[in-house]
Every structure is written in C-alpha cells, then in structure tokens.
Amino acid sequence: MLHTIDHLAILKTHIIFLHLLLVLSLLKIFNCLLLLLVSGSCFSITVSKDTLNQAIWQDASIFIDASRQTTIEDVIDPIKTPFRPMIKGDLNPGVSGNKYWLKFPIRTDFDDPHHWIMHAEVSYLDYMNVYLVSDGEVVHRYINSDQDSFAQRSLDYRLLNTTHFHPANTQYTAYVETGMLKADTLSLNIRISDVVKFERFSKREQMILGMFFGACLTLMLISALLGWILRSNIYVIYSGYLLTNAFLWGFLNGYVFQFLFPQFGPFINHSYHIVYFAFAIMAIQFSRSYLETKNLSPTLDKILKWIQIVFTIGIIIRLFGIYAFPTYLSFIAILSLCFLPVVGYFCFIKGATYAKWYIVAWVIYAITLFLSALAALSNTIEWGMKPLLAAQFASLLESFLLALALIEKVKQLNSEISIVTQDSMRDELTQLVNRRFLNNKITQIFKHLRHDESLSLILIDADFFKQINDQYGHTVGDKVLIHLADTIREMTRPQDVVARYGGEEFVMILRTFDQESVKTIAERLRHHVKTKPYKDEQYEITLSVSLGVCPIEGRDLTQAIQYADIALYHAKSIGRDTACIYIPETHKVDVIASTL
Numbered sequence: 001m002l003h004t005i006d007h008l009a010i011l012k013t014h015i016i017f018l019h020l021l022l023v024l025s026l027l028k029i030f031n032c033l034l035l036l037l038v039s040g041s042c043f044s045i046t047v048s049k050d051t052l053n054q055a056i057w058q059d060a061s062i063f064i065d066a067s068r069q070t071t072i073e074d075v076i077d078p079i080k081t082p083f084r085p086m087i088k089g090d091l092n093p094g095v096s097g098n099k100y101w102l103k104f105p106i107r108t109d110f111d112d113p114h115h116w117i118m119h120a121e122v123s124y125l126d127y128m129n130v131y132l133v134s135d136g137e138v139v140h141r142y143i144n145s146d147q148d149s150f151a152q153r154s155l156d157y158r159l160l161n162t163t164h165f166h167p168a169n170t171q172y173t174a175y176v177e178t179g180m181l182k183a184d185t186l187s188l189n190i191r192i193s194d195v196v197k198f199e200r201f202s203k204r205e206q207m208i209l210g211m212f213f214g215a216c217l218t219l220m221l222i223s224a225l226l227g228w229i230l231r232s233n234i235y236v237i238y239s240g241y242l243l244t245n246a247f248l249w250g251f252l253n254g255y256v257f258q259f260l261f262p263q264f265g266p267f268i269n270h271s272y273h274i275v276y277f278a279f280a281i282m283a284i285q286f287s288r289s290y291l292e293t294k295n296l297s298p299t300l301d302k303i304l305k306w307i308q309i310v311f312t313i314g315i316i317i318r319l320f321g322i323y324a325f326p327t328y329l330s331f332i333a334i335l336s337l338c339f340l341p342v343v344g345y346f347c348f349i350k351g352a353t354y355a356k357w358y359i360v361a362w363v364i365y366a367i368t369l370f371l372s373a374l375a376a377l378s379n380t381i382e383w384g385m386k387p388l389l390a391a392q393f394a395s396l397l398e399s400f401l402l403a404l405a406l407i408e409k410v411k412q413l414n415s416e417i418s419i420v421t422q423d424s425m426r427d428e429l430t431q432l433v434n435r436r437f438l439n440n441k442i443t444q445i446f447k448h449l450r451h452d453e454s455l456s457l458i459l460i461d462a463d464f465f466k467q468i469n470d471q472y473g474h475t476v477g478d479k480v481l482i483h484l485a486d487t488i489r490e491m492t493r494p495q496d497v498v499a500r501y502g503g504e505e506f507v508m509i510l511r512t513f514d515q516e517s518v519k520t521i522a523e524r525l526r527h528h529v530k531t532k533p534y535k536d537e538q539y540e541i542t543l544s545v546s547l548g549v550c551p552i553e554g555r556d557l558t559q560a561i562q563y564a565d566i567a568l569y570h571a572k573s574i575g576r577d578t579a580c581i582y583i584p585e586t587h588k589v590d591v592i593a594s595t596l
C-alpha cells in the first residue's frame with residue numbers, strides 16, 4: 001500500500017529473506033543435478049561386481065495375465081503360458097489391474113558368486129514376487145508386498161526389492177510376478193545390481209536426496225518464519241505449498257515411507273492420491289493469494305475455489321476407502337495445474353504485472369507434470385518414468401522462480417512506495433497520501449500501465465461525521481478518522497492507491513477492475529466499515545460510509561472525481577450507508593445492490 005514509510009523497512013526485510021530463499025532453491029537444483037549424475041548406467045544381465053541398475057526388460061519375455069489367476073506353477077509350463085519377447089513399449093502399461101509375468105535367464109560372471117538385488121522403479125507398485133527356477137523346479141521364492149513393513153524387505157530400501165546370494169556357475173530362469181491389486185498406474189522397469197555396488201550407490205543417492213529434502217525443509221521454515229515476522233499470509237501459504245510439494249516427491253520416491261512410516265505398509269496404498277490432491281489444493285491456494293484473484297477477477301477466484309472444494313471432496317471420498325473415482329480425479333487434479341500459467345497470464349493482463357516469473361515457473365512445471373502424467377497413464381511416450389525425474393527437477397526450478405516472483409511483487413510495491421516518501425505528499429493524521437500526491441504523482445505511478453488497462457475510482461465519505469465531532473469532541477473525531485483510514489487501508493491491495501482527499505473524505509484508485517469487481521469491492525468496503533466500530537476505553541462508535549464509484553476514463557482523474565462525486569451525492573441523498581456507481585455511457589447513477 002502506498003501510505004507508510006515504515007513499509008520501506010519491512011519491504012527491505014522481505015527482499016533480504018527472499019534472496020535467501022533464492023540461494024536455497026539454487027542449492028536444491030544443484031542436488032537434483034547430482035542425482036541425475038549418480039543414477040547409474042546399465043551393463044549386462046549377467047551379474048558382475050560392476051552391475052548397477054541394469055534394466056532387465058531387454059533380456060526378458062513377458063506374459064500378461066488379465067485374469068490374475070496364474071501361479072508360478074502355471075507359468076513355468078511353456079505350453080500353458082505363451083511368453084513373448086518384451087519390448088520397451090511394455091514398460092509403462094498405464095492404468096492397469098493385470099498381473100504381469102517377466103521371465104529371463106540369470107547367472108553370475110565367470111566363477112564368482114554374487115549377491116545381487118533386484119528392485120522396482122516406482123514406489124507405488126503393490127507387489128513384486130521373484131521366483132528362481134532351475135530344471136523346472138522353483139528353488140527360491142521371494143514374496144514382496146508394499147503392505148509389508150520396511151524391516152521385512154530384503155534390503156531396507158525405498159523401493160520393493162529382492163536380494164539373492166547367487167552361487168558361481170549356476171544359471172536360473174527368473175520369473176517376476178508384479179502388478180497392482182486394484183487398477184492403477186505402474187511401471188514394469190525392474191533393475192538389477194550387485195549388492196555391494198548398489199549399497200554404495202544408494203548411500204550416495206540417500207545423501208543427495210537427504211540434502212534435497214533438507215533444503216526443502218529449510219526453505220519451508222524460512223518462508224513460514226518470514227510470514228510470521230512480517231505478518232504476511234503469502235509466505236505461510238508458499239511454505240505450505242513447498243511442504244506439499246516436498247511430500248509429493250517424498251511419496252513418489254518412496255522416501256517418506258522409508259524414513260517416516262517404515263512400519264506402516266498399508267498406508268502406502270492409501271496416501272498417494274491424498275497427497276496429489278493436497279498438492280493441487282495448495283498450488284491453487286498460492287496462486288489465488290499471489291495473483292490476488294479475489295480482487296482481480298472474482299469470477300475466476302470463485303472457479304478456483306470450487307476446484308479446491310472438489311479436490312477436498314476427493315480427499316474425503318478417498319478416506320472413506322473408495323478407490324477408482326478419486327484415483328482418476330487425483331490425476332485430473334495434477335493435470336489441472338497445467339492451466340495455472342493461463343490463469344497467471346489472465347491475471348497479468350488484468351493488472352498483475354509482477355506475475356511474469358510466476359507464469360514462467362508454472363509453464364516449466366506444468367510441461368513436466370503433464371509429461372509425467374502422460375508417462376504414468378499411458379504408453380504414448382517412449383521415455384518411461386524419466387519425465388518424473390524431470391518434473392522433480394522442474395519443481396526445484398519452480399520454487400526458485402516463485403521466490404523470484406515474490407521478489408518481483410515486493411519490488412514493484414517498493415518502487416511505488418518510494419515515490420511517496422516525501423512528507424508533503426502524506427497526510428499527517430492518517431499517514432495516507434494526500435490530495436497533492438494524487439494531483440502530482442498519480443500519472444507517474446501509473447505510467448507503466450498499458451493503454452488497454454482501465455482504472456476505477458471510489459470516493460468514500462464518512463456519514464454524519466459532524467455529529468461525531470459534536471458529540472464526542474474533536475480529539476475523538478481525529479481518532480475516529482485514523483480508525484476509518486486504517487479500516488479502508490485493510491481493504492486495499494498493494495498495487496492500489498488510497499488517499500485522504502479532504503476532511504472526512506477518502507479516495508481509492510483501483511487498477512484494472514471490471515465494473516462488477518469494483519461494485520463488489522465498494523460494497524465490501526461499505527460493509528466492512530459498518531462491522532468494525534471505533535473503540536477506545538470510553539466509547540464505541542459505529543460508523544458508516546457512503547461511496548461513489550466510477551471508471552477513470554482516459555486517465556482523466558479530475559473528471560473521474562466529478563463523476564464519483566455525483567454518485568456519492570446520490571448515495572447520501574437516498575439515506576447514506578450506500579454505494580452508487582456513475583455510468584459514463586448513459587450519464588446515469590445506479591445504486592449498487594448489496595451482494596453481501
């Protein structure tokens with residue numbers, strides 16, 4: 001808001017903290033790059049001491065069992081079970097409730113025994129049973145379910161896995177039985193590694209991801225602290241958004257289960273969709289707050305609010321144990337975020353000129369989220385689950401760009417405030433800018449407005465103020481004016497201007513509002529003043545105001561004030577405590593019906 005010099009100091013604190021957020025975001029991006037570097041490359045299906053994360057699909061054949069009735073005894077019979085060579089397109093079957101059997105020969109190199117580990121690619125796989133068959137007999141059975149606690153896993157690792165000590169000079173035919181118990185997305189990309197090599201790899205992976213989540217947590221705490229110190233909701237909401245974002249990736253990586261809920265297997269199945277919903281709800285909440293959609297476009301704000309309500313219902317339904325509907329809805333929730341850049345652009349056109357970095361941030365994240373959903377839901381793209389890692393990387397880039405977007409918003413506010421630091425342009429009593437400011441500086445403030453952007457003006461006049469002076473004295477009258485100025489200030493967005501225009505008269509200049517929005521704001525203001533009486537030790541005085549609203553055409557402030565004055569006069573004449581709008585096209589005044 002353009003009224004107190006104290007804001008400058010607060011804004012400087014905002015900027016210092018925001019730069020700290022930027023540094024942390026950069027650190028997180030660096031972590032993610034490291035993660036990409038350590039994700040090992042593939043060698044051969046024959047396990048050697050160098051085997052690390054080798055994908056098995058190239059050497060495997062596949063059998064898809066839609067009935068889910070087959071057992072290992074059925075599938076080892078080649079006549080009963082027609083396996084076919086596996087192709088890359090088999091890796092991501094999309095949403096499926098089938099049972100999948102993968103079959104491949106496995107041995108160790110030369111005469112060395114090897115302890116190997118086979119693991120899934122995604123954390124949300126329901127089961128992955130491994131059978132080792134020799135001479136038509138099952139000689140080893142490893143049953144792995146996500147319902148088991150982590151202590152029951154072969155290796156205490158974030159993904160379903162089997163380890164086996166493979167003797168030298170022994171060849172098995174390995175069968176992997178995998179799928180989802182209820183239709184959902186899955187990946188059949190199963191990898192194999194030498195255990196010693198893998199443990200070294202997973203330690204590095206853990207360290208990098210630990211740094212990643214540590215940086216997430218720090219970023220979140222700083223934002224929350226910033227919100228608390230500066231009494232600014234936007235940072236608290238940003239912090240909440242970062243929390244759900246970190247949880248989303250923590251769940252998808254399987255780290256949340258490994259480190260936070262290692263004993264709570266069944267929780268895994270039930271939590272993914274809830275996290276998807278929570279993430280979408282918080283992303284929309286941050287956008288509503290950052291873009292100030294409530295003031296800029298109440299209709300858009302209402303739509304976003306309803307979308308949040310639908311997603312909240314999704315969470316409730318999921319908590320009641322219903323599976324299919326919330327599953328699809330949760331994917332829609334993630335995909336709906338792809339529209340946030342459009343929302344950002346719409347608000348940018350409507351006056352949120354600070355939203356450039358917000359739009360860029362969401363374009364990047366939206367593309368990768370869209371590709372991840374496409375990879376998870378269908379087989380249309382070749383890259384398997386790689387878009388998921390790209391989206392995790394994009395999430396970091398996004399948190400960096402959103403911090404930049406917050407800085408941009410605060411900076412714009414800062415530059416506007418610095419224009420009003422001269423005392424001569426401030427009203428001493430209320431600390432609002434004064435009439436001189438409006439006459440001299442308003443053109444400067446709005447110079448960066450585009451031609452198609454429109455402004456509106458609201459003239460606000462206290463009702464029966466003379467009576468207040470007469471009844472309680474001039475000193476109380478002064479305090480009541482300060483109270484009224486504060487009440488109006490509370491209802492003002494940072495990019496708007498509020499000034500004391502005369503004795504008990506105030507002017508509010510709003511940026512890029514359509515007529516319906518201005519009417520709503522005027523009505524809300526009228527109502528707000530009435531419900532916030534002045535209080536001191538002795539008196540409680542209920543106030544009311546009359547308001548005259550009009551658009552500012554051709555940047556002509558003088559004419560706009562004349563029009564608004566006509567509307568205000570009308571509001572006074574029909575009984576006060578009313579808002580009226582002057583329509584320049586018809587030169588008529590309309591009473592704004594209460595929408596509250």
Ligand SMILES: Nc1nc2c(ncn2[C@@H]2O[C@H](COP(=O)(O)OP(=O)(O)OP(=O)(O)O)[C@@H](O)[C@H]2O)c(=O)[nH]1
Pocket residue numbers: 429461462463464465466467469473474475476477478481502503504572576
């Ligand atoms: N205490 C105090 N009173 C002020 C100040 N500036 C103007 N006023 C008083 O505000 C009152 C305005 O009175 P009027 O213009 O008659 O309007 P009103 O009593 O509010 O009646 P309506 O506007 O018709 O509802 C006058 O009594 C002024 O003396 C100020 O800075 N402090």
